[in-house]
Amino acid sequence: MAAVVMVLRKMIKNRWLVLCLLLGLIISVALVSSIPMYSSGVLQKLLTKDLEEYQVSSNNYPGSYQFSLYYKEETKAEDKLGIYNELDRYIKQNVPGIIDKPYLIYTQNVSLDPYKMTPEDPNKVDPRPNRYGKIQALMDFEQHIKLIDGRMPAKDKVDGVYEALVTEGALNKLDMVLGNVFIINDPGDEQFKPIKIKPVGVFEPKDERDLYWFRAPSVYNESFIIDYDLFKRDFINQTHALIKSSNWYYAFDYNTILVQDINKLLANHVSIIKDLNNIYNGFTVNVPMIGILQKYTEQQKQVSMLLLALNVPVLLMLIFYIFMVSFLIIDSDKNEIAILRSRGAGRFHIMVQYLIEGIILAGVAFILGPPLGLLLTKFLGTSNGFMEFVNRKALPVALSASAYKYALIAAAASVIMLLIPAYFASNISIVVHKQQLARYTGSSWWQKSFIDVILMLIAGYGLYAFNQHQQVLAITNANATELQVNPLLFFASTLFALGIGLFFLRIYPLIVEAIYRLGNRWWPPSLYETLTQVSRSSRQYQFLMVFLIMTIATGLFSANSARTINKNIEDRIYYEIGADVAMMPAWESNAPPAGAAVPSSTPQPTPTPASGAESQAETPERIQYSEPPFLSYQQLPGVEHATRVFQRGMVDVTAGGQRVSDVQLMAIEPYDFGLTAWFRDDLLKPYHINNYLNLLSQEPSAALISRSISKAYGINKGDYIYLSWDGVDAASFIVYEIIDYWPSWNPKRNPEESLNAEYLPNDPMLVVANLPYVQNHLALEPYEIWLKMKPGATSAELYKGIEDKKLEVSDLRDASQEIIKIKNDPMQLGLNGAMTLGFIISLAITFLGFLLYWILSMRGRTFEFGVLRAIGMSLPQLLSMMVWEQILTSGMAIIAGILVGGLTSTLFVPLLQVAYSAVTQVPPFKVISYFSDRAKLYIMVGVMLGLGLAILGNILSRIKISQAIKMGEE
Incomplete structure (x- = not known):
């Protein structure tokens, strides 16, 4: 009982420091407990969505x-x-x-x-x-x-x-x-x-x-x-x-x-x-829902895999934060611990005190953390993108046994993290402690063990494992959930950031020494004192600096990961549709109602005659089509450009005595197509798509072929090819160029198609040609109309215009509506929420860790500041010294964190592809970084530094020289 009273008195005496630590623990427990609640809420919404969609599509009740x-x-x-x-x-x-x-x-x-x-x-x-x-x-x-x-x-x-x-x-x-x-x-x-x-x-x-x-x-x-x-x-x-x-x-x-x-x-x-x-x-x-639930288990694996990949860096960062704060608390108490040891207190008695303090703080955090995590989870459920929120129905989340289980683990971890440094500190005598205070130099254990190099090598192996995984996906076209994922991929980015952060600390003393030597004759006293302090006690700042590097790098990684995945999904939608809007007008024809012609967008294979007699059967009369009024579509409200795009599958290509079947033909008008179609600039590097469109414009019979045709059948630039399909005589084309990607064309085969290797021995094949030439030399068949909308134009006004003009449309694909749909998808909601959560955690933990560290540091250096004031250093000079110390420690750590975050994003954001199948990664995955996201972090860091300096300045101004220089104070 006496031990409890003594611990409580100590906590009351240091109430502001304890409050900072408690606040950090509550937030940590809340964030950790929110992970299972958020994951469960996302998966629950995904399950309900699947059941509801089944009811709508099949008109059968799934339950x-x-x-x-x-x-x-x-x-x-x-x-x-x-x-x-x-x-x-x-x-x-x-x-x-x-x-x-x-x-x-x-x-x-x-x-x-x-x-x-x-x-x-x-x-x-x-x-x-x-x-x-x-x-x-x-x-x-x-x-x-x-x-x-x-x-x-x-x-x-x-x-x-x-x-x-x-x-x-x-x-x-x-x-x-x-x-x-x-x-x-x-x-x-x-x-x-x-x-x-x-x-x-x-x-x-x-x-x-x-x-x-x-x-x-x-x-x-x-x-x-x-x-x-x-x-x-x-x-x-x-x-x-x-x-x-x-x-x-x-x-x-x-x-x-x-x-x-x-x-x-x-x-x-x-x-x-x-x-x-x-x-x-x-x-x-x-039971319809049994099939849905069995299918859902596969989706659950995919969502869980993605959420795990996103949450692992955050969890490791929280563990690091708790350990850092515990180390700082114990470090500030080392003097008291050493005095107790010198007066006969055993290690057991000292450990019991910190165990009681840890249990009290962890218990409060365990009680308050999960409800706070629930509120945070509901808030994150309204995310419409990275750090974007809308008025959306909250996720179906509630406090659960899993949430309290995670909270208990986090609370117990905080107690253990407090006891570990207390255990080592409890064996230090007063003499050893005074020696350590005098100079924090020499190599740390991790420097002697080359932990930084080992961590970077492990992360490098993670990159190698990822590349192997992607190669298997590309070869087999398997679904992402069919391949076992190396668990190292989830930790690789964090291990790399930690490893390179520690490597920076290895060379940090050399950087400080170089600054000192460059201007030791001109530096003002405040900077000279700061350089001396930092160079002599470089190990003192290691925890703070590696912590800042890790949290800022994690924040940037979360921001870049979210933007990358969101932008790549949007790019995939635009690429798949080909433009802002693609529609198939209703075509009039002379086809009898019972035998309507198959639209060119969904061509059907032509059966091969079984005998020579059947092949000589009379060919039925071709269907004649009447073109819809193209001008009416060009004049629809909100339309900036429009173009006609004819697509037909099951086209035969003949070249050099070889016949290729099942080729897709796309016939376009190059100029209008270039103004209308959506295409990413890097897909045809080193050239722009307009260079290829210019080639088509030069010669009516010019054609572009996919690399799959060129590789499989040896067709090269300058060769003549002949295109035809059932009931249409062949027409000649000249190959002008070979392409790897083209709007709306997926060069990767679906896994289902890969199973039928006899029918589809090669990857999908494409020929791009001029529409007028195709219509004049082959046939006039139904084509699509692609639209590019004006900035700010809405889908509603487009649909209203179609209705007002009484235009008949048999199919319409709208990229903006698909993007809205995907943003409401539970998996995307989970991604944006998890990334936003990671970013907010980074900001909050960085601020708390920074502030707590410097308050504890100031408390331990009160005597030093009192002596400096006593020998004549003014308060502005002390503040100047603190500013320089912040720049040389926190400032350099922040700059390093920004560089590490950028490098980590470039190398490891592509690892998030493990949650997606190869066939869906068209166009190829591309790392995206927005300055607006980085600016949010920079502003927060600036506010953090400014507020921290203001608090430290206030502490400095309150130091009483007479008390600081008392013999018993130190």
Whole structure:
């Protein structure tokens, strides 16, 4: 108890320093605990998005669980009741508990086989049509329908006749009217007793969007729907049961499915199928969300991989921060520790004091950190880009066991980090301590062990491993999640930054000595004193300098990583579309409605005749097209330039006696294309795309070919090639140049296509030609219209213009809308949020670490400053000395951090490609750095230095000489 009181008194005495340390610990714990919350929130949003998109695209509810029983022919009628009851009991009683999610709808559909129907009175109903109908019943049927004709059926037989509801489609299909009685019979079954059925009403769903209708109403166009209880009594609960099939249906609320539930749901699904098939072999279960969840596990790997790559540098930086702060606290207490040791205190007693202090601080941080992390996570969920925020719905995040687990690890780590330097400091005597205070020189342990060189070599191996990984991706065209990623790739950038930062500290004394020697005759006293202090105690500043280097480098790396990935994704969208907007107008033609021509943008392969006789068959007449009004598209609101682009696949290219199939042709108007198309300047280096367009303009028959054609078939510049396709005679072209990239053309093959090597032995191939020449010598077929929008023009005004001009468009791709969509994608949201988090952490931790270090440093040098004031140095001179010390230590560390951050970004930002497949990395990954991002960091660092100097100046001005020079003070 006495130890606790003593620790509390010490903490109260140093309350401002303890408060700074506590604030740093709270932020550290909050940031660490926010990582699992943010990752879980992003993954949860991704899961919900996948389920919602499935519902929209397929018009099926993803949370549905449909159990289908269809009795096999060999199943005896007397066994059907027992099988049905056992399955019904399991599905009703066990399934909800196994799935353990609330359900919105539960229903059941039971049915007989379709049987031949004959009218009871042939005079009223024409007996000639062959009619087949089946009797069905649906649980809670009356609550979900509305009558549009007739009346509701009786709930029991009336004069031996079953009354039923039918759809309007059933009346038409079975050629019947309400009120007529039909006899259903099965001549092949001697035990089958004829059934009389009479339609008395026509129904339709109250709401076709109702989850109750897990089958489309058209399914019941040959059904007679009778009362559910009546069906069970007469066709199931009988010795000779007639039931043929049954469907049980649950609509579980998929919005309640959490990320952590996925593995359990998948395992329980397998268990349910196994249990049901044990009851009756052949029972089927249809669950759309199972396929989505299985696909999601792959997406989860990709997102988790990316978030891990982004968070590892931040986590390592936080660990370094905690250790640095702990070292500074212990270093400032070394004098007190040495005095305690000289008075007989053991190492155990000293360690207990710091253990108690660490537990108190870590406990407060553990309590306050996770709620703060939750607020931070919700704030980061509104990111629309790097350091950009919009009014978006917050991420589905909440305090979880994982968050508190991470918080506990961070809190425990802070205690350990405090105890490690305390352990070593507790063995130092007062004499050794005074010797160390006199001069902090000599080599550190990491310098003697060449840790800096080792770290740089390890990071270099990480670059090598990354290059090997990318080569495998390029060769195999595999998905990113199919290849195991070397964990070193996640640490390489941080190890490199730390290694080169330590290397800078190795040569830092030489830099200070060089500055001293360059102007030792002219330096003012304040600078001379600072140079002497720094050169004699260079080891004293190592922690601060490497910390500043690491945090600033990490901040720049986060900023450059975010900008690079965001910009590369935007570039990919623009490259894939080819321009701001690409659309396919509706073309008029003489094609018959049943055999409409296939648009050129999606050409179909032409079947090869199987025999010579078939090849001589008469060629059908070519379809004639009428061009849409191109001028109308040029004059759409917001359009700056427009061009026509004809694209066709399955084109044959003949050259030098060789025939190449499956070539894509793009025919353009070079001048308009150059003004409209989007293309990155570095893709055709050393030339600009306009140089290639100028070549096409020089000669109508000029053509550009892809390098894949040139390599595979030996076609070079100056060669003649001949292009043709089904039903079109060949036309000659001259190869003017070979290209690697072209707007909207992906030179990399999809992994699915790579599997069919016999059909596609080569990479995709492209020929670019002049549109007028192609139209005159080959054919006029539907082409796209590409648009470049004016700055500030919106998609809404473009769409409104298309509507006002009544232009028919069969397909439209808008790059701006695709970018908005991708920004709302959970994976992109996770990337921007994680990068913004890393940047904010860097700024906050840098400021806290800087301020805490210098406050502790000033506290330890009070006697020194008092002596300097006593011998006549003025306060402005002391402030000048502090400014020079800041420049020589913090300033140089900041400059080094900026250089290290830039170099680290150039070398290691490309490692983020490990989360993407090779086929999606077109155009090639390019490191992007915006000055605006760096400016944010520079401004923050400037504010930090200015505020730090102001606080230090205030501390200096309050030093009392009389107290500082007392014998007991030092």
